[in-house]
Amino acid sequence: MIDDILEQLQNGTLTVAETKEKLASYENLGFAKIDHHRKNRQGFPEIVFGEGKTADHILAIVQSLRARNDSVLVTRISREKAVFVQKECPDFEYNEIARTLAWVKEKPKRDGPYIAIVCAGTSDLSVAEEAAVTAETLGIPVRRIYDVGVAGLHRLLDNIDEIRSATVSVCVAGMEGALPSVLGGLVRNPIIAVPTSVGYGANFNGLSALLSMLNSCASGVSVVNIDNGFGAAYNAALIYKLVHKEEINNEDIIS
Template structure:
């Protein structure tokens, strides 16, 4: 309870707004997970909330972490979910935004400020779509507008070049190419924006 007293003193002194104090109190009183040390203050520190990396976690563990984040007043993004976890979580959170192809779940009760510009998700081929969609949905969850450019692998360079005017308007780009891996290098040579491969 010392944490809550300190938060209330900061509020009383005008160093915290009502919303900031409420968020800190929610985080300080959120139930502790028996298996995970949840970083409730990551959003405040970095501008990006805690995200649940689902690979290697049981569906029950993912549910527990998600409920803890929701209890702390935060949005939830869970990635790399197995088919079993997707089925389980769809039952546990009927209102969740489930994306089986991208293997992720989003629950966003709180509005997220929108960023300027947009993130371009450039994928090489059909087999890259699940990872590309995971990147796109994650960027949207974090407040970015997203434009998807599909089937732009360098084996058919004309497909990439046909989108180049639009791609050059992006604030940042994510290149997803699982087969040859040449797309990020080619793309980075054609644009000013940072390219994440």
């Protein structure tokens, strides 16, 4: 990428000022510094955390990101703020369950490998959907397997072949957080467990599920923070890209 920019400077298609702007590692908006080189370093562009930011600030940030990337994702954003952004960016999609606002230049069309988002109960859907939207915005195909908690193991077993065929699974559960351990004994792909804050008093807002997952006796289970669907999906996407690096590179060449 840098070589291309320098070549354009050399042949006169870019001015010195334009070259400096393209080579800048971040854009200073005054209230925020947008990391435009994040994708070059890590493989994915910067993601916006919506909580605590004003609607005006979110709008300015997403407009800056969209100008240089093929996808933009805002997590934990209220409907009110999302509607404000959509007035200027009507092609952004708001998922009220996930509380995400997302835009992709081209949605993934790949058949074949996918990430499985496995969710214990419908009370955990907000976290599961945050994970699903995150992966999809990062260009990763997703299969949703919802409401398959341990209270009815037959539901999980009915879907086990689809989960086993996934490259990696994100497993979301609240209450006692048992689902990742059960799933870990049934599949050979990596499992990223997400405890949710769903549960009665002794659940301690997800602490019980977190400790259960951290103490899992099943191998191959990693754990992220409580309600962190985004973090789980991001790590799953990194695993997916490493496993399917050659296929993804070939698709980029073809496109």
